[in-house]
Amino acid sequence: MRFRLLALVAVSALIGVGCGGGGGSSDKGTIKVGASLPLTGDFSEPGKAAKQGYQVWQAIVNEQGGLVDGRKVQMVIKDDASNQNTVVADYNALISKDKVQMLLGTFSSLLNLPASAVAERNRMLYVEPAGGSPEMFSRGFKYLFFAQQATADHQGDVFSNYVKGLPPDQRPKTAAYPTLDDPFAQPTSQGIEKILKAAGIKTVYRKTYTIDQKNFDSIANSVKASGADLVVNGATFEDGVGFVRALLKIGYTPKMLYQTTAPSLGDQYAKALGKGNTEGIFYAVSHSAKAKTPGNEQFVAKYKQMFGGTEVPEDAADAYATAQVMQAAVKAVGGIDDQAKLADWLRNNKVDTILGPLEWDEAGRPQGQFLVGQWQNGAPEIILPKGATATTQSIVPEWKPSGAGT
């Protein structure tokens, strides 16, 4: 028995072990830009997309003559294996061993929390593409900037205001908030609840589940028992899909359904639910390939040229925008030596990116608004805010699953 116990302890310890890699020498005059991304492990898919975004930026910036003073960019990307300890080791190595001159952020609040602390200790600018948890910006960091439109607690603002503004006979009266215990999903759901509660939409269910929850039938059954008109599911992909499938199984169709993250994953989402079942599902998203934002067309074309496919992952676009933000600061300041000056410039200026214009408060929180997407006729569309970024003017008022599989 003791042997088995020891072995299991060893196995548990080994699960946490990851390894970094990458690096390489640079030519004289090139600027080394370092990042560690989750290329393996739980976040490997968004991590790989973020790497593609950085690679597209490297290609475009070098084609345009380099980052500053004609100096071209050499990306040094390590794999943090979706592990918090490894990401810290990686950023330390990027700074001390690989001698990178600039840093770019990693994916997820979970990994950006420790990684941004390394950058802050070394007084290096740290613009990151996917760490929107409010916790990120409560530490008084001076070099940290989030390159999306808003932090997680404001991700659902546009959607909440849309619901709030509906005529009384169409507005949901009750809402349920089944939410994943996650630094991004939970504040998003809480932010929506705060606005809707103030608008008189009663909360009839709020419960949190953990990432290893596999069976959603009981949760869906409890949501059904609450009779909520609107269901807001703070989720990542697997649990988000599991929850909607459970709603379908028990035959419960709330008037409106909003989810974080999962519906923005395009074809993957439609395949997991069956296209017909996605009709009318709302979500927030940072990027649209069809948006007429500066440089977006060039980014989309270059992405497709380099990596093929028909879809451009949101995480690739976020990473590209992250590098755009850093590039704008370097260009404006005219060099990379004074990183505090770069951070000061970002705090006081607006940057045009493929996600739209971004600006930040003192703590590095973005001050914009997310786009609201909705699945319509088996395809994701941008519906709000109305204007240049919207891909359609029509909004499907309710969730209408057709019940069809793929």
Place this chain on the structure above:
Amino acid sequence: MTEFVQTLILGLLVGGVYALLASGLTLIFGVMNVINIAHGAFLILAAFITYSIWRAIGLDPLAGILITTPVMFVFGWVVYNLTLRRIRTGPAAATVLLTFGLALVVEGLMGIIWGNTAHAVTAPYFNESFHIGSLFLPKAQVYGGVLALVVLAVLWIVLTQSWLGRAIRAAAVNPQGAALVGVNVSAVSAATFAVGVASAGAGGSIASVLYTFLPGSHYVWISRLLGIIVLGGMGSLPGALIGALTLGIAETMTVTYISPSWATAVPYALVFVVLLVRPYGILGTRLREDVVT
């Protein structure tokens, strides 16, 4: 009252599926004294095979079992002969580490072949339920539960009624004695391991309809399945069924009456309590080594 009955039904159905997934794990431990940490990875591999067949020719995952089971049987036999056979008589810790290594290799290969994105099979009945009054029974879970009973019954009949079963039990109780009376212990071990992995084939097919899965999903499954067989008594097939049903009901009751955030903690607390009272699990057998240590 309806809510309680509904929760109980959901718990039993979840437990039924868990029993199917855990049956091979407990069989391999019971006969070979090997804790197969790769069982979760084999399960996910079968789910991916089911997915590919379904995408390619539209074959229903339930029918896909007829393919995944023999494929995983052969895979299990090959894996045993290439790896486990060499350290069969080594310490238990060595087999744990070896099978953990196997799990990592299989995870990596699945990542290369299918990518690290979540997959799911949307068979025609994936979102359908049987309705009895105001109660509902999700069809895929019902099929999984029935399949679990069939697999467990077949395994039990094979173990108790056939020559192979007697050979397996003989090899488990006394390998030297079994060899003396003409049992090829090595071949029996390979067959047992292959049968255990084949049951993961059946389980993986049904799991592909019930759950989304990606290569890394096996960590969650192996921890849950180990909990089940420890609760039921390691090596006991009826114990796996009882452990799975107990864990399934504990999970759904916790979700409904306490909070979903406790859904993974409470069942393990239950395992803890049961082990305090019965250190060898509900139907486990007390071994001489347990008494000594």
